[in-house]
Amino acid sequence: MAAIETKALHKRYGQHTALHSLDLRVEPGTVFGLIGPNGAGKTTTLRILLDVIRPSGGEVRVLGEDPQHGGPALRRRIGYVPGELRLDGRTTGRGMLDFYAKVSGPVPAGRIDELADRLGLDLDRRVRTLSKGNKQKLGLVQAFMHEPELLILDEPTSGLDPLVQRAFLQLVREARDRGQTILLSSHVLSEIQQAADEVAVLSAGRVVAAGDVASLRLGAVRRMRAGIADASVASVRDALGRTGAETTLHDLEVTDGTGHVRVAVTIEGDVDPIVKALARFRVVDLTLEEPDLEESVLRLYGEGAGAEAAPSRREATPPSSAPADPPPSSPAPSDPPRLRRDRRRQPSEAASSGDLPSAGPVQHEGGAR
Numbered sequence: 001m002a003a004i005e006t007k008a009l010h011k012r013y014g015q016h017t018a019l020h021s022l023d024l025r026v027e028p029g030t031v032f033g034l035i036g037p038n039g040a041g042k043t044t045t046l047r048i049l050l051d052v053i054r055p056s057g058g059e060v061r062v063l064g065e066d067p068q069h070g071g072p073a074l075r076r077r078i079g080y081v082p083g084e085l086r087l088d089g090r091t092t093g094r095g096m097l098d099f100y101a102k103v104s105g106p107v108p109a110g111r112i113d114e115l116a117d118r119l120g121l122d123l124d125r126r127v128r129t130l131s132k133g134n135k136q137k138l139g140l141v142q143a144f145m146h147e148p149e150l151l152i153l154d155e156p157t158s159g160l161d162p163l164v165q166r167a168f169l170q171l172v173r174e175a176r177d178r179g180q181t182i183l184l185s186s187h188v189l190s191e192i193q194q195a196a197d198e199v200a201v202l203s204a205g206r207v208v209a210a211g212d213v214a215s216l217r218l219g220a221v222r223r224m225r226a227g228i229a230d231a232s233v234a235s236v237r238d239a240l241g242r243t244g245a246e247t248t249l250h251d252l253e254v255t256d257g258t259g260h261v262r263v264a265v266t267i268e269g270d271v272d273p274i275v276k277a278l279a280r281f282r283v284v285d286l287t288l289e290e291p292d293l294e295e296s297v298l299r300l301y302g303e304g305a306g307a308e309a310a311p312s313r314r315e316a317t318p319p320s321s322a323p324a325d326p327p328p329s330s331p332a333p334s335d336p337p338r339l340r341r342d343r344r345r346q347p348s349e350a351a352s353s354g355d356l357p358s359a360g361p362v363q364h365e366g367g368a369r
């Protein structure tokens, strides 16, 4: 049985279709990366899995159950970190976590302190006074502390510095080693490359590529900047023009900078010929970086990624009809410390209040859905 399975999942917000017939399968005990540019539909997918919002069509199974009917018992088996946490509360981080521990089920002794320590979080500060990054850490502790069967993490490292990101990736690996399943959304490719076993790339609500990280060509796009001394623009341009068929250069700019020639280019494919081409010059500066995921997706799967045919695309056919969103659910108690996703609201969802935490049960606030 898959830990998560969606079939022909479809979601419309009014006239806008956010998910087109999405098929996903996440095997138990694996780390699954859901990546894609902004607006691709990652958050929408995760929120449907948690029954924070309802699909317009298709099937969903989470830990073998339909999230719409799983109730608190299913939610206790899931740890969730929404994308942008908005935390309120006069209580301290420890107070908040103790509250969630009561609803989520048993938390091993010392686990909260251990996690806080590893992430560098002061549990004695009042939640409302915490910085964005520290609130994010608190969200991570509440998701991991009860060692749930499934972790659903929406852009979990946003706002975290690189050291804390590393600690987080270690937590993910340990969770997988314990047999937990992790679904991780991100628009940062390198994060997924380090953590995930399997990946699905979403673009405009469709899966445009799926497989193990290495088999996707996304890592094959890099942006390079270099400074070359004692050379002319023409000679550098000429050298870069002789790279073989394994390498394609996009947006090549070779300009006369102050004292040396500046090169900026997006490399698709093998970087080795470029490095060799530059090696004949005196290189005074060189950076090679990951481009936006959006750029990678568009480069490799075409401008119409998600809408038109592409080599490794799974084609999707929207269902001919799909039910409208269900009516809002009843409000949840407002006093306990809250974790919420702060996101754009559209008129069609004016009454909705989005994601909630869920060390324990996901609560629908103020008519969420």
Ligand SMILES: Nc1ncnc2c1ncn2[C@@H]1O[C@H](COP(=O)(O)OP(=O)(O)OP(=O)(O)O)[C@@H](O)[C@H]1O
Pocket: 013, 014, 016, 017, 018, 036, 037, 038, 039, 040, 041, 042, 043, 044, 045, 083, 187, 344, 345, 346, 348, 349
């Ligand atoms: N409540 C809403 N009402 C109307 N449209 C929405 C709503 N929420 C999301 N959308 C739209 O649905 C599409 C998918 O959005 P979603 O937030 O799922 O994408 P995402 O991949 O998580 O992007 P990001 O990384 O920017 O959060 C976008 O076009 C977005 O504008």
